[in-house]
Amino acid sequence: MTRTLLNRSRRHVATTWPTSVLAILGLALAGVALLNAYGSDYVTTVAVGVATYAVLGLGLNVVMGYAGLLDMGYAAFFAIGAYTSAICGVHLGLDFFASIPIAIAVTALAGVLIGYPTLRLRPDYLAIVTIGFGELVRTIANNWDYVGASRGLYPLPIPELFGFTFHSPIRQALLAFALLAVAVVLVNRLGRSHIGRAWRAIRDDDFVTESVGLPTLRLKIGAYVAGGAVGALAGSIFAARSVAIDPTNFELMLSVQLIMVVVLGGLGSTVGVLGASLVFVALPEILRSIQDYRLLVFSVAVIILIELRPRGLVPERSVLPPAAALAAARTTPATTTSPPSAAATQATTATPEEPAPLLRATGITKRFAGLVALDDVSLTVEAGRVVGIIGPNGAGKSTLINAITGVHRATSGRVELRGRDITRLAPHRIARLGVSRTFQTTRLIDQMAVLDNVTVAAYATTDLGLRHALFAPRTVRHRDFTAAVRAWHQLDQVGLTEAAARRPGSLSYADRRRVELARAMIMEPSLLILDEPAAGMNPKEKADLTRLLRTVAASGVAVLLIEHDMPLVTAAADEVVVLDQGRILATGAPTEVLALPEVIEAYLGHPTDDEEPDR
Amino acid sequence: METLVQVLIIGGTVGSFYALVALGYTMVYGIVRLINFAHGDLVMVASFIGWVMLEQAWVQAMPTLLGILLAAGVAIAGTALLSLTLLRLLYARLIGRSTLGFLLVTLSVAFAMEEIIKLIFGARERAYPNYSLATETITIGAIRLAGMDLVVIGLAGTLMVGMIWFAQRTMTGAAMRALAIDHDAARLMGVNVTALIAAAFAIGAALAAVTGVLSGVYYGRISFDMGFMLGLKAFTAAVVGGIGNIGGAVLGGLVIGVLEALVQGYLAGAWSDAFIFGALILVLYLRPQGILGERVAVRA
Numbered sequence: 001m002t003r004t005l006l007n008r009s010r011r012h013v014a015t016t017w018p019t020s021v022l023a024i025l026g027l028a029l030a031g032v033a034l035l036n037a038y039g040s041d042y043v044t045t046v047a048v049g050v051a052t053y054a055v056l057g058l059g060l061n062v063v064m065g066y067a068g069l070l071d072m073g074y075a076a077f078f079a080i081g082a083y084t085s086a087i088c089g090v091h092l093g094l095d096f097f098a099s100i101p102i103a104i105a106v107t108a109l110a111g112v113l114i115g116y117p118t119l120r121l122r123p124d125y126l127a128i129v130t131i132g133f134g135e136l137v138r139t140i141a142n143n144w145d146y147v148g149a150s151r152g153l154y155p156l157p158i159p160e161l162f163g164f165t166f167h168s169p170i171r172q173a174l175l176a177f178a179l180l181a182v183a184v185v186l187v188n189r190l191g192r193s194h195i196g197r198a199w200r201a202i203r204d205d206d207f208v209t210e211s212v213g214l215p216t217l218r219l220k221i222g223a224y225v226a227g228g229a230v231g232a233l234a235g236s237i238f239a240a241r242s243v244a245i246d247p248t249n250f251e252l253m254l255s256v257q258l259i260m261v262v263v264l265g266g267l268g269s270t271v272g273v274l275g276a277s278l279v280f281v282a283l284p285e286i287l288r289s290i291q292d293y294r295l296l297v298f299s300v301a302v303i304i305l306i307e308l309r310p311r312g313l314v315p316e317r318s319v320l321p322p323a324a325a326l327a328a329a330r331t332t333p334a335t336t337t338s339p340p341s342a343a344a345t346q347a348t349t350a351t352p353e354e355p356a357p358l359l360r361a362t363g364i365t366k367r368f369a370g371l372v373a374l375d376d377v378s379l380t381v382e383a384g385r386v387v388g389i390i391g392p393n394g395a396g397k398s399t400l401i402n403a404i405t406g407v408h409r410a411t412s413g414r415v416e417l418r419g420r421d422i423t424r425l426a427p428h429r430i431a432r433l434g435v436s437r438t439f440q441t442t443r444l445i446d447q448m449a450v451l452d453n454v455t456v457a458a459y460a461t462t463d464l465g466l467r468h469a470l471f472a473p474r475t476v477r478h479r480d481f482t483a484a485v486r487a488w489h490q491l492d493q494v495g496l497t498e499a500a501a502r503r504p505g506s507l508s509y510a511d512r513r514r515v516e517l518a519r520a521m522i523m524e525p526s527l528l529i530l531d532e533p534a535a536g537m538n539p540k541e542k543a544d545l546t547r548l549l550r551t552v553a554a555s556g557v558a559v560l561l562i563e564h565d566m567p568l569v570t571a572a573a574d575e576v577v578v579l580d581q582g583r584i585l586a587t588g589a590p591t592e593v594l595a596l597p598e599v600i601e602a603y604l605g606h607p608t609d610d611e612e613p614d615r
Numbered sequence: 616m617e618t619l620v621q622v623l624i625i626g627g628t629v630g631s632f633y634a635l636v637a638l639g640y641t642m643v644y645g646i647v648r649l650i651n652f653a654h655g656d657l658v659m660v661a662s663f664i665g666w667v668m669l670e671q672a673w674v675q676a677m678p679t680l681l682g683i684l685l686a687a688g689v690a691i692a693g694t695a696l697l698s699l700t701l702l703r704l705l706y707a708r709l710i711g712r713s714t715l716g717f718l719l720v721t722l723s724v725a726f727a728m729e730e731i732i733k734l735i736f737g738a739r740e741r742a743y744p745n746y747s748l749a750t751e752t753i754t755i756g757a758i759r760l761a762g763m764d765l766v767v768i769g770l771a772g773t774l775m776v777g778m779i780w781f782a783q784r785t786m787t788g789a790a791m792r793a794l795a796i797d798h799d800a801a802r803l804m805g806v807n808v809t810a811l812i813a814a815a816f817a818i819g820a821a822l823a824a825v826t827g828v829l830s831g832v833y834y835g836r837i838s839f840d841m842g843f844m845l846g847l848k849a850f851t852a853a854v855v856g857g858i859g860n861i862g863g864a865v866l867g868g869l870v871i872g873v874l875e876a877l878v879q880g881y882l883a884g885a886w887s888d889a890f891i892f893g894a895l896i897l898v899l900y901l902r903p904q905g906i907l908g909e910r911v912a913v914r915a
Binding site for chain 2: 133136293298306
């Protein structure tokens with residue numbers, strides 16, 4: 001009950017930004033005032049402990065809840081933050097408040113050093129490396145005399161701001177709650193921003209996000225580092241209120257307990273983390289007898305929670321724009337549908353003597369350990385043309401697409417986009433240059449509403465950064481609104497607006513393909529690659545698709561169409577390329593190519609001996 | 616020179632423990648691509664089962680070797696059963712559905728097992744009976760070898776050779792290797808994945824149990840929190856050797872064991888964990904697939 005109320009108020013607050021900041025700061029101050037009026041020093045100290053824990057939980061929530069990365073050594077960030085802040089105070093004589101940015105910077109650097117090599121690998125590697133990192137940091141702290149080795153670092157200076165010293169528990173509580181409020185505001189802004197949406201998408205399918213232009217690796221490192229920065233903030237708070245810090249404050253068990261707090265609070269939920277921190281820290285203080293069983297109880301609770309809803313570990317929270325936005329999108333006249341894409345303007349300004357075609361692939365060869373999937377394939381696609389690629393299964397059609405879009409690097413050969421070499425670029429870079437695609441087996445993010453699935457691809461064309469996410473939430477919200485309206489129009493183009501708020505899981509096969517098409521189109525591609533878009537569609541839908549493809553091409557976009565449906569290819573394509581066993585068998589106008597005997601043979605095979613006499 | 620040989624022997628012993636545990640990680644990982652965080656604590660549970668057995672008067676009345684073998688046998692059976700029960704009840708439904716869920720559940724199971732053992736046996740260390748072999752030494756020239764080191768290395772070595780033989784020469788082993796290379800292809804060839812997962816969990820648990828009883832006899836002391844860090848180092852060994860690769864687990868275990876012994880013998884012992892985990896991070900920078908491993912970078 002309280003939880004839903006809190007949630008509702010949070011959501012309400014979220015719609016008016018400055019109010020939300022004030023409200024959260026006000027709540028923090030009210031908490032301190034309550035402690036001041038009614039709390040003993042002991043209660044206040046416990047409350048500061050809760051606040052520190054809550055900041056840590058919020059930071060870990062960015063890594064685990066938002067981006068879905070398991071960080072098992074989060075205490076390392078806490079330690080680096082606390083030690084940096086303490087070193088600044090003890091050894092360098094720096095003011096506490098000056099030490100906070102330094103602590104955050106040092107922690108962020110450590111985060112990049114650990115995150116970069118690890119996040120390239122499978123996700124579970126992060127878990128193991130971060131455990132190692134946590135132990136590494138603790139071992140160093142335990143043995144390094146400069147930071148007092150196992151004795152710890154002391155005495156830590158008392159923070160002071162304009163002559164106001166934070167020496168008593170209640171003053172420390174003021175500091176801790178103020179910093180907690182800052183953390184809540186910043187973490188919530190991150191979660192609601194375009195970056196937060198990108199993280200949620202990555203959590204579900206980091207292959208798709210890469211293909212729609214999201215710099216996946218950079219975003220993952222970003223989540224890890226952002227979480228680390230919040231941990232550093234918690235470390236600073238810890239150093240500010242402690243007389244001494246020593247390595248026992250930063251053991252593996254702390255990381256494990258924080259994971260439990262975040263999981264039990266509900267991954268991705270700020271209120272949940274705050275509540276769980278309160279329960280985890282304060283409850284054992286009240287009930288001394290459960291102290292010994294705390295870890296057991298929490299372990300069992302985590303097991304039960306996950307076993308009961310393994311898929312729903314992360315509460316699904318739609319980031320659909322307010323109803324008003326959708327209403328506005330609905331009423332916007334249809335004439336403004338899909339703004340003329342970059343490609344279109346390019347195409348209209350293109351003069352016949354322009355040398356480079358839109359896409360030129362030359363001599364593409366791809367080998368997979370002995371198997372030659374593509375053998376010296378060359379292909380040119382001009383803007384405004386639909387080129388169909390046909391061929392029997394295993395002919396190398398999907399491999400060719402993967403080579404063009406950067407998913408697999410070609411063994412040899414060269415891919416050029418408007419004369420620029422893109423052979424070795426990462427998939428998200430190629431996507432950002434204007435190549436978008438759909439997948440043979442649809443890949444949508446099932447945890448997100450259909451509209452969000454389309455909106456997430458708008459990230460590719462955004463110029464917003466972390467700065468905006470943290471400090472310009474209005475700009476982010478405005479852009480989100482615009483992106484949602486654009487996504488709405490794209491859904492309108494494929495006739496799926498009524499499904500905008502639904503989850504992709506409930507859509508038919510053909511509808512899922514259409515969502516993919518809308519997602520590809522919102523990126524304003526100059527080259528659109530469709531991998532069997534008509535599979536599962538009925539004749540009426542195929543006719544609609546053909547018309548849509550012609551419209552898209554007419555706006556100046558080049559379309560590469562892989563399809564088995566010959567009538568559709570004949571109707572939609574200007575030109576057909578036949579692939580067979582990794583080689584180009586024929587190229588030309590659809591009707592001519594499909595009549596060639598070798599093409600028919602490639603599809604239907606050699607006449608067998610039994611059939612021979614009949615012919 | 617003499618010290619170097621002794622350090623290497625100690626490294627070989629510790630490395631043998633890591634290798635035995637690493638084999639369990641690597642077999643499970645090879646099949647389901649998931650880390651079982653509770654694996655290290657199976658070593659701990661096994662060492663307690665063994666301790667309870669060895670404390671029984673009727674076991675103590677038996678000849679020493681027979682008593683230890685009996686205790687080890689019960690520990691192996693009990694741990695394998697525990698592992699299969701956990702797989703059936705908790706893990707199976709998460710495999711292939713939720714990576715984060717699997718990692719979190721095994722992590723929680725690890726700590727739940729530790730807390731339960733702590734509730735039953737208390738937080739203090741428990742001592743294994745004293746065996747004469749544990750203090751026996753053999754002197755070759757200037758080098759003094761502890762008898763137990765040789766026993767551990769010999770026994771573990773036999774098991775490791777056996778595991779490599781199992782992986783290379785048996786149908787089950789071949790199926791496991793096939794799964795590690797190409798999941799879908801192996802499935803299409805009729806490999807029974809569910810049965811193989813159970814086999815990997817059971818064999819891994821058995822090897823962990825051997826490690827548990829053997830390390831109890833070797834070190835003489837066991838405690839509720841001995842398993843997790845051992846598990847982490849063993850996992851590090853599996854990664855360094857090339858995760859999913861049975862030979863790699865053996866190699867990685869020995870490399871990590873010798874590295875640890877060298878740091879403890881020649882540098883400062885307190886730094887050895889920093890070296891091990893530093894080595895892990897370095898390996899992931901330079902050769903993420905490990906010494907003998909295959910490609911691990913994510914590209915769908």
